Amino acid sequence: MTCWQCGLPADALFCGGCKALQPPPSGYFEFYGFPRKLAIDSAELQRRYYALSRQLHPDRFTRRSAREQALALEASSILNDGLRVLRDPVERAEYVLTAEGFAMPGQRTKDVPPELLEEVFELNLALEEMRSGDASARPALETARSHFQSMLNGADSELAGLFARWDESGDRAELARIRGVLNRRKYITNLVRDVNQALQ
Amino acid sequence: MAYSDKVLDHYNNPRNVGSLDKGSRHVGTGIVGAPECGDVMKLQVRVNESTGIIEEAKFKTFGCGSAIASSSLATEWLKGRTVDEALRIKNTDIVTELSLPPVKIHCSVLAEDAIKAAINDYKAKQAGGAAVTPAVAETVAG
Numbered sequence: 654m655t656c657w658q659c660g661l662p663a664d665a666l667f668c669g670g671c672k673a674l675q676p677p678p679s680g681y682f683e684f685y686g687f688p689r690k691l692a693i694d695s696a697e698l699q700r701r702y703y704a705l706s707r708q709l710h711p712d713r714f715t716r717r718s719a720r721e722q723a724l725a726l727e728a729s730s731i732l733n734d735g736l737r738v739l740r741d742p743v744e745r746a747e748y749v750l751t752a753e754g755f756a757m758p759g760q761r762t763k764d765v766p767p768e769l770l771e772e773v774f775e776l777n778l779a780l781e782e783m784r785s786g787d788a789s790a791r792p793a794l795e796t797a798r799s800h801f802q803s804m805l806n807g808a809d810s811e812l813a814g815l816f817a818r819w820d821e822s823g824d825r826a827e828l829a830r831i832r833g834v835l836n837r838r839k840y841i842t843n844l845v846r847d848v849n850q851a852l853q
Numbered sequence: 854m855a856y857s858d859k860v861l862d863h864y865n866n867p868r869n870v871g872s873l874d875k876g877s878r879h880v881g882t883g884i885v886g887a888p889e890c891g892d893v894m895k896l897q898v899r900v901n902e903s904t905g906i907i908e909e910a911k912f913k914t915f916g917c918g919s920a921i922a923s924s925s926l927a928t929e930w931l932k933g934r935t936v937d938e939a940l941r942i943k944n945t946d947i948v949t950e951l952s953l954p955p956v957k958i959h960c961s962v963l964a965e966d967a968i969k970a971a972i973n974d975y976k977a978k979q980a981g982g983a984a985v986t987p988a989v990a991e992t993v994a995g
Contacts, residue, residue: 771884
């Protein structure tokens, strides 16, 4: 890559020669300079975000060309979207999975194991029964909440383990397992949401 | 988002809510779900063995109004049909009947999948291989 402004070789966000902002990479990992891994150093991510925010602040571009101002706007948008995605383990995993062809199944159900659907169905049914009861159902709801919460924690630690395995091996079978846990987690977060609503 | 009158009608007065004995060999059960929205839908049919006609259909759906309306409508349509006629119900029929907007089409897909899963479960039971868990529809691109 050469700098669009001065023609010197440019391999960073800013040209080493004329200091012009270069077209930013559109991938979040590449933009932030992280390897494409599911585990991330979140303190380092935050640090890079602040450093890049300063470098890309609009005030620094007021006297630059229209082209560079447009690039700064584009880079800022990737900076913010990237932080939102990369700092959240689930969003980060969904981002990688989508890029690797394991996007969340939106309309079709065949990727969801029937046992999981049965379990979720039964949990929903129990929750509905408790909700339609009077105040005496409250202890049962609180028990259900801690049950769902521990299911959620279980899914998260399972994910952390799978993330580490994919980072190490790059084995696509791990991505398929992660997809399964993320699907399950989505249902659990809905249950947590519903039980919290019921307890309000 | 505004629901159509038909969706609201099914949502406020859902038809055939409930369950059938899933252990019975005359009953087919389908449970389907879409992770993206977190909906889960159970649909059951009871079939007259000698005529092949669906005599009863029940559903229970945890999800949005469109998902509830789609499955409620599906149970209405199922009653009185043969199992093979039931398999010809398309999600697009549901979309048309309920005037579902594009963002809610997946709800009708879920209902079609639930019908297929229930019928396939019934057929598997009749074939002797009594399914322990309800089958999830092996769907054909729709």
